Amino acid sequence: MTTPLGQALTLPCGLVLPNRIVKSAVSEYLAESDGKVLTDHVALYQRWAEGGAGALITGNVMVDRRYPEAPGNIIIDPADGLKVRDDLKRLSDAVRQGPARIIMQVNHAGRQCPSVCCERPVAPSAVPMKFGRGGFLSFAPPRALTEDEIEDIIGRFVHAISIAQTSGFDGVQIQAAHGFLISQFLSPRTNLRTDKWGGTLENRSRILMEIFRRAREITGNEFAIGVKLNAADFQRGGLTFEDVLELVGWLHTERVDFIEISGGNYEQPQMFGVDGESHVYSDGRLKASIVAEEAYFAEYASAIRDVSTIPVIASGGFRSREAMEMSIDFRRADAIGLARPLCIDPYAPKDLISEQLADLHHIAPPESGLSAHVFGAKSPFPWVRALHRYANITWYAYQVSKLAKMGRAAPNEGLISTLLAQRGFFKTHKKS
Ligand SMILES: Cc1cc2nc3c(=O)[nH]c(=O)nc-3n(C[C@H](O)[C@H](O)[C@H](O)COP(=O)(O)O)c2cc1C
Numbered sequence: 001m002t003t004p005l006g007q008a009l010t011l012p013c014g015l016v017l018p019n020r021i022v023k024s025a026v027s028e029y030l031a032e033s034d035g036k037v038l039t040d041h042v043a044l045y046q047r048w049a050e051g052g053a054g055a056l057i058t059g060n061v062m063v064d065r066r067y068p069e070a071p072g073n074i075i076i077d078p079a080d081g082l083k084v085r086d087d088l089k090r091l092s093d094a095v096r097q098g099p100a101r102i103i104m105q106v107n108h109a110g111r112q113c114p115s116v117c118c119e120r121p122v123a124p125s126a127v128p129m130k131f132g133r134g135g136f137l138s139f140a141p142p143r144a145l146t147e148d149e150i151e152d153i154i155g156r157f158v159h160a161i162s163i164a165q166t167s168g169f170d171g172v173q174i175q176a177a178h179g180f181l182i183s184q185f186l187s188p189r190t191n192l193r194t195d196k197w198g199g200t201l202e203n204r205s206r207i208l209m210e211i212f213r214r215a216r217e218i219t220g221n222e223f224a225i226g227v228k229l230n231a232a233d234f235q236r237g238g239l240t241f242e243d244v245l246e247l248v249g250w251l252h253t254e255r256v257d258f259i260e261i262s263g264g265n266y267e268q269p270q271m272f273g274v275d276g277e278s279h280v281y282s283d284g285r286l287k288a289s290i291v292a293e294e295a296y297f298a299e300y301a302s303a304i305r306d307v308s309t310i311p312v313i314a315s316g317g318f319r320s321r322e323a324m325e326m327s328i329d330f331r332r333a334d335a336i337g338l339a340r341p342l343c344i345d346p347y348a349p350k351d352l353i354s355e356q357l358a359d360l361h362h363i364a365p366p367e368s369g370l371s372a373h374v375f376g377a378k379s380p381f382p383w384v385r386a387l388h389r390y391a392n393i394t395w396y397a398y399q400v401s402k403l404a405k406m407g408r409a410a411p412n413e414g415l416i417s418t419l420l421a422q423r424g425f426f427k428t429h430k431k432s
Pocket of ligand 1: 026397
């Protein structure tokens with residue numbers, strides 16, 4: 001085996017990943033409203049474990065059942081006590097029978113909690129989502145958290161992290177990217193607070209650093225704790241890459257085990273390689289990567305590696321083995337995160353590492369003649385482009401449910417039929 005993708009990677013805590021391919025977080029949307037792990041989850045992770053990735057990062061597990069990212073999330077709420085551990089253990093056991101490591105992503109949706117789940121989301125400040133109510137995926141305006149509630153949220157993250165450790169997970173990833181609660185605290189666009197949780201970068205990062213430090217006190221140094229960070233928000237007045245570099249320095253001092261670099265949020269979904277607000281924020285590094293239509297944040301991952309020795313997972317857009325290998329060979333990243341391709345082909349990591357597979361570009365939703373034009377990603381109408389983006393993500397979510405329930409994805413299904421199927425799921429899971 002000559003590809004660098006097959007090399008093992010040791011994290012600062014001592015955890016060894018058997019290779020350089022990481023399955024990035026993909027929300028499974030498989031749980032019932034109680035947020036419990038089901039047999040479908042176990043089957044899904046068994047398949048992904050067989051697929052050969054060095055580490056599997058779970059979809060976001062929510063730390064507060066009142067504010068999930070979507071119906072169907074796994075939930076670890078302190079109100080449920082320790083009883084959630086048995087089901088979680090079945091999941092970690094299924095993965096750890098093989099060489100892959102299992103990392104739980106922990107998250108709080110903040111203002112990105114959709115109206116189907118809660119009527120009044122919470123956020124650092126009462127800054128509503130740009131597309132607010134009335135859209136196909138609507139979000140009510142949030143209210144600002146009190147300081148006591150912020151303390152409560154920190155406790156919830158720490159609780160979920162300690163449950164992950166005692167349920168056999170190898171580590172956790174704190175979701176501080178993609179516009180969810182911690183990312184809302186980091187961004188000066190959504191965090192207008194004037195107390196110790198807002199203002200300077202140090203204050204805006206306080207919630208993340210507190211969660212990390214308090215969790216570390218409980219888990220000890222041999223449990224992996226990583227962070228998913230946005231390279232930037234790519235919105236005017238949002239988190240900048242300069243902020244992120246400074247934050248990385250602090251995380252380095254605290255001995256974070258890995259950083260996964262992504263970018264964007266629901267308003268500006270750069271994590272999927274699309275620009276929701278064309279021309280609002282321009283950055284040469286991002287443009288260069290997007291033009292290549294691969295490795296959206298590779299330039300940022302590389303710059304982070306230059307200022308710290310924290311292992312960096314670059315994710316978002318990787319599709320060719322060559323781009324993945326070059327990133328490792330030229331030390332631009334320590335590992336490569338893959339999400340959407342593994343919703344269709346769970347065995348891609350094995351085949352990339354054995355060099356039987358060179359390219360994943362073919363993995364994409366089928367585009368009909370009509371949807372490719374007026375109703376497609378490049379439609380002249382912004383709301384159509386937004387609907388198309390949503391349908392695209394829904395298509396992948398549908399593939400995950402097929403993988404879990406049928407053992408294989410259904411990539412020939414069209415965008416519209418999968419959108420309708422997933423809408424049906426959301427309706428039946430709507431909070432009463
Ligand atoms: C259906 C779906 C669900 C996702 N769920 C999560 C999630 O729970 N947490 C997260 O950090 N990212 C999530 N992502 C984003 C991916 O982790 C990844 O950042 C993004 O898809 C870009 O990587 P890719 O080009 O390899 O797909 C999700 C993506 C998809 C398509």
